[in-house]
Amino acid sequence: MQRARTDDAKDERRQALLSAALEVFVEKSFAAARMDDIARAASLSKGTVYLYFSSKEDLFEAVLRNVALPKVEHIENLMRDAPSVGEALDGIGLFVPHLIRETALPRIIKLLISESGMFPEIVQSYREDVLDRLLGGVTGLLARAKAAGEIEVGDPALAARLVAAPIAFSALWSVVFETVPEARVDIDALMAMHVTHLKRALGVIEEVSA
Amino acid sequence: MQRARTDDAKDERRQALLSAALEVFVEKSFAAARMDDIARAASLSKGTVYLYFSSKEDLFEAVLRNVALPKVEHIENLMRDAPSVGEALDGIGLFVPHLIRETALPRIIKLLISESGMFPEIVQSYREDVLDRLLGGVTGLLARAKAAGEIEVGDPALAARLVAAPIAFSALWSVVFETVPEARVDIDALMAMHVTHLKRALGVIEEVSA
Amino acid sequence: MQRARTDDAKDERRQALLSAALEVFVEKSFAAARMDDIARAASLSKGTVYLYFSSKEDLFEAVLRNVALPKVEHIENLMRDAPSVGEALDGIGLFVPHLIRETALPRIIKLLISESGMFPEIVQSYREDVLDRLLGGVTGLLARAKAAGEIEVGDPALAARLVAAPIAFSALWSVVFETVPEARVDIDALMAMHVTHLKRALGVIEEVSA
Amino acid sequence: MQRARTDDAKDERRQALLSAALEVFVEKSFAAARMDDIARAASLSKGTVYLYFSSKEDLFEAVLRNVALPKVEHIENLMRDAPSVGEALDGIGLFVPHLIRETALPRIIKLLISESGMFPEIVQSYREDVLDRLLGGVTGLLARAKAAGEIEVGDPALAARLVAAPIAFSALWSVVFETVPEARVDIDALMAMHVTHLKRALGVIEEVSA
DNA sequence: CATGAATGAGTCTTCATTCAT
DNA sequence: GATGAATGAAGACTCATTCAT
CATH class of the missing domain: 1.10.357.10 (Tetracycline Repressor, domain 2)
Structure with missing residues (x-):
């Protein structure tokens, strides 16, 4: 994946993650969803998710908030x-x-x-x-x-x-x-x-x- | 726990497990529910659950079936x-x-x-x-x-x-x-x-x- | 299973267990052999094995000794x-x-x-x-x-x-x-x-x- | 442990695991060998073994195959x-x-x-x-x-x-x-x-x- | 004596999280 | 910033051992 240098690019990636996360959480439930599933659904790697959200729970809350x-x-x-x-x-x-x-x-x-x-x-x-x-x-x-x-x-x-x-x-x-x-x-x-x-x-x- | 020797006592225990399992599955979702939670909710130990159901999934299906x-x-x-x-x-x-x-x-x-x-x-x-x-x-x-x-x-x-x-x-x-x-x-x-x-x-x- | 009252009957049962244990240990190795397998191979129940041998290891040693x-x-x-x-x-x-x-x-x-x-x-x-x-x-x-x-x-x-x-x-x-x-x-x-x-x-x- | 980034480094690690596994399987038998033993024998942590082999049995078969x-x-x-x-x-x-x-x-x-x-x-x-x-x-x-x-x-x-x-x-x-x-x-x-x-x-x- | 239900320690396996590259 | 290899805590499941019947 290219790097997101601008703030816009970062926001876009955040959104992609949120939307991928919603999909996966809905499909599997919070507990059964794997960070890896979510990352791949957003075409990112596992580690990258942690650049945008500090934990699985944080990501979950952001999904509902957003x-x-x-x-x-x-x-x-x-x-x-x-x-x-x-x-x-x-x-x-x-x-x-x-x-x-x-x-x-x-x-x-x-x-x-x-x-x-x-x-x-x-x-x-x-x-x-x-x-x-x-x-x-x-x-x-x-x-x-x-x-x-x-x-x-x-x-x-x-x-x-x-x-x-x-x-x-x-x-x-x-x-x-x-x-x-x-x-x-x-x-x-x-x-x-x-x-x-x-x-x-x-x-x-x-x-x-x- | 008392021992269930008769078939009736075993059925009773099975029912207790099913009902404890329903409670825990509903509260936590299948993935987040721990067999230990279910066992304790039925006042049994972890291992005992496996005398009645062969796996978590088997228990889950039995809950819905029953x-x-x-x-x-x-x-x-x-x-x-x-x-x-x-x-x-x-x-x-x-x-x-x-x-x-x-x-x-x-x-x-x-x-x-x-x-x-x-x-x-x-x-x-x-x-x-x-x-x-x-x-x-x-x-x-x-x-x-x-x-x-x-x-x-x-x-x-x-x-x-x-x-x-x-x-x-x-x-x-x-x-x-x-x-x-x-x-x-x-x-x-x-x-x-x-x-x-x-x-x-x-x-x-x-x-x-x- | 009938009870073994006489010493002869007990010895017989001991021998049956030893011979069943040898079979199972050979087939599966000590670690993979289950006491239950051995008991059933001797047509006894799990608990009974412990009337004759104090532990799995004791049984193993007895097998080799006998x-x-x-x-x-x-x-x-x-x-x-x-x-x-x-x-x-x-x-x-x-x-x-x-x-x-x-x-x-x-x-x-x-x-x-x-x-x-x-x-x-x-x-x-x-x-x-x-x-x-x-x-x-x-x-x-x-x-x-x-x-x-x-x-x-x-x-x-x-x-x-x-x-x-x-x-x-x-x-x-x-x-x-x-x-x-x-x-x-x-x-x-x-x-x-x-x-x-x-x-x-x-x-x-x-x-x-x- | 250092990380194995290149394919060569990964092959090396695979080999180290295979050789550690052989040692441990030989010493203890398949059933008594703990994945943790094998991992430590290869100076790795338990989880890492599963990056290279999907299960204990898979590892065992690979040992014999290799x-x-x-x-x-x-x-x-x-x-x-x-x-x-x-x-x-x-x-x-x-x-x-x-x-x-x-x-x-x-x-x-x-x-x-x-x-x-x-x-x-x-x-x-x-x-x-x-x-x-x-x-x-x-x-x-x-x-x-x-x-x-x-x-x-x-x-x-x-x-x-x-x-x-x-x-x-x-x-x-x-x-x-x-x-x-x-x-x-x-x-x-x-x-x-x-x-x-x-x-x-x-x-x-x-x-x-x- | 014999049984097998109950227990919980022990082991495999998964996966959130970290961090070297 | 991005990656994915490494880690180890956590949970399903097994089974030696105990003990009420």
């Missing part, structure tokens, strides 16, 4: 700025398939679940920093809509979980089972149905899109 | 024999909290997810033998109700996933996050809401219980 | 009492095939060789008590014959080794290689030739047997 | 090209003491004998590839000489064994018993006598060396 977090704010804003629950749900229905197919989200979720026993603090802080904020965004949206008489719902915090569950479920299903073609699920159709069901369940009146 | 499987038929039957979708859903709403709080289901799900990368065949066969059958049971129930004009729904197979998702979600949440009190969720309430939402979404007409 | 030793005196006497070198050699030629095919000698030799590194004292004392005496017997025979002008030979002690070598060679070959039929050697013919060669080499004048 | 084999052809040629049986035997008489004192042959023989029970295939293939060829070389020599009326002998294949036996005997004696000074044998004298005896036994007419 992915997906930017999205949180984005989604919080989407929830806050949505003109109506209906449109917010439509947005979710359209956005989630992309989230599942193209982003690291499913793998991050799987990793969090897998390592919750070994890294409880990391996982709890992830829950606080990411999951609670996302659920909080949806909760807020539903609470405002409920207050506005737009929807009919019990505890918005619980309802937010019902909104999130099929998303998490699909994300997990995709990483866990879809290595095999017969387990494949049509996520677009599933999410479309999820949104339809939610609207019916919440009593969202469908506005006619002119 | 739990939850009996329940599958039970639930399949429930779905098949349900007099109506509404009652079936009510049944689910009442049964699931028990399932999540009292049985190994949540831990098994977590384990399956965690080890899907390391034991793909085991995990896929579990999907076929357990998950597909459970989802198939719900799918059948919904398909029959749809044919009878009882409910309004698109593809029953997808809808079955929407039925299952909050159950899986809650199960996972309970093992992954509920080690910490502030992450606790009221599963009874959540499931009650889930059933309510489902009935509304599917257009189930609530019969008045005389 | 076999073949009686023969030594017998052979010493044969050598001492032989009326002539020719007849002594004839006796060897007739006796050795039996020794190799029917007695434990070949296995004992193999065992001594195998364990010479792990049990140097045992092996050296075996050499002194058995091998040196046997070689000494032959050496004495040759020395007397030389003194009597019966044969022509250099150092009788060296010549004794030339007498012994093909015997040891055949014994070893039989345990080491003759598990496979294509390695089989006609020991009677080989020993006959050995005796013929020895007589010619030593210049033994063949008396005509009336 | 020694003595070159000599076989050499000796085959000597036998084939010998101008006369007498000279061939003289050659053996002079060469064997070197073989026994300076080469790995005695240790290899001991190892083969010791491990014949645990590695029957390896040992049989060694017999075919090495011993049978060596014995075959001598057999051929004797058969040619017999056909030429040079010597008087029965079955040359058996006679070859009588040629080999004192060599094997001495080789074994040297590894097995000569750790102790009082067991030492004068191999040169023994071999000289062996050759003398063989010539007499075969009726080789001693040519006068001008």
Whole structure:
């Protein structure tokens, strides 16, 4: 491998390592992942990894710190700025398939679940920093809509979980089972149905899109 | 430790080991679990484990083979024999909290997810033998109700996933996050809401219980 | 297994164990032999072995102490009492095939060789008590014959080794290689030739047997 | 330890390991030898051995594969090209003491004998590839000489064994018993006598060396 | 006496980490 | 900066030995 002299080149290499590490940690779990696997997945040698991360655990933490977090704010804003629950749900229905197919989200979720026993603090802080904020965004949206008489719902915090569950479920299903073609699920159709069901369940009146 | 002379005593010890192993595998993942941990969790010494299981992997497979499987038929039957979708859903709403709080289901799900990368065949066969059958049971129930004009729904197979998702979600949440009190969720309430939402979404007409 | 109440029954069991142990030690070496193998080869259970021998090493030593030793005196006497070198050699030629095919000698030799590194004292004392005496017997025979002008030979002690070598060679070959039929050697013919060669080499004048 | 960067340095280390392993296997037997012993004998650490050999068994097989084999052809040629049986035997008489004192042959023989029970295939293939060829070389020599009326002998294949036996005997004696000074044998004298005896036994007419 | 379940010391093997090149 | 050889701590597994039954 060439040497990375500039800071940019170093950042690039760091990113390559993080992304290789995510892949390998997800595939094998933290304990079973070998530094060598990760190094090779990033086309580097074992020793080089230690130039960028001080230990396997450090690398693991960096993986969780560096992915997906930017999205949180984005989604919080989407929830806050949505003109109506209906449109917010439509947005979710359209956005989630992309989230599942193209982003690291499913793998991050799987990793969090897998390592919750070994890294409880990391996982709890992830829950606080990411999951609670996302659920909080949806909760807020539903609470405002409920207050506005737009929807009919019990505890918005619980309802937010019902909104999130099929998303998490699909994300997990995709990483866990879809290595095999017969387990494949049509996520677009599933999410479309999820949104339809939610609207019916919440009593969202469908506005006619002119 | 006392010695297990009779076959019954040996079976008991086997069960104790399986249950200790499930605990440790769930907590640490297969790779990070030490046979010694498992042995001590069952109040045995390391060597004794090998009198009952020939290897760590054998023990792991036995753990998956020995739990939850009996329940599958039970639930399949429930779905098949349900007099109506509404009652079936009510049944689910009442049964699931028990399932999540009292049985190994949540831990098994977590384990399956965690080890899907390391034991793909085991995990896929579990999907076929357990998950597909459970989802198939719900799918059948919904398909029959749809044919009878009882409910309004698109593809029953997808809808079955929407039925299952909050159950899986809650199960996972309970093992992954509920080690910490502030992450606790009221599963009874959540499931009650889930059933309510489902009935509304599917257009189930609530019969008045005389 | 029945209990051995009488002393005779106990001795029998001891012998069975010694003979099973010889077999297993020869087949696998001391280190690789498992007490369980030996016990089962004697149709006993593992624990029972410890009623007769205090440890694996004790059993090993007993094996070497209890076999073949009686023969030594017998052979010493044969050598001492032989009326002539020719007849002594004839006796060897007739006796050795039996020794190799029917007695434990070949296995004992193999065992001594195998364990010479792990049990140097045992092996050296075996050499002194058995091998040196046997070689000494032959050496004495040759020395007397030389003194009597019966044969022509250099150092009788060296010549004794030339007498012994093909015997040891055949014994070893039989345990080491003759598990496979294509390695089989006609020991009677080989020993006959050995005796013929020895007589010619030593210049033994063949008396005509009336 | 210094690091072996070049292929040459690695080959050197491999050789050092093979030779350390031979020593330790011979001393203790395969089963009783610890990888750590071997590593230390080669001034390396335990882990390093596994950079060169994938397992203890792999190392063992490599030990047998890498020694003595070159000599076989050499000796085959000597036998084939010998101008006369007498000279061939003289050659053996002079060469064997070197073989026994300076080469790995005695240790290899001991190892083969010791491990014949645990590695029957390896040992049989060694017999075919090495011993049978060596014995075959001598057999051929004797058969040619017999056909030429040079010597008087029965079955040359058996006679070859009588040629080999004192060599094997001495080789074994040297590894097995000569750790102790009082067991030492004068191999040169023994071999000289062996050759003398063989010539007499075969009726080789001693040519006068001008 | 006989058994075989239980134990834990001992050994092979892996792999995170270091460091000479 | 990059490499991969070397290291040794850690963990799976075996088996001699003990001892409750």
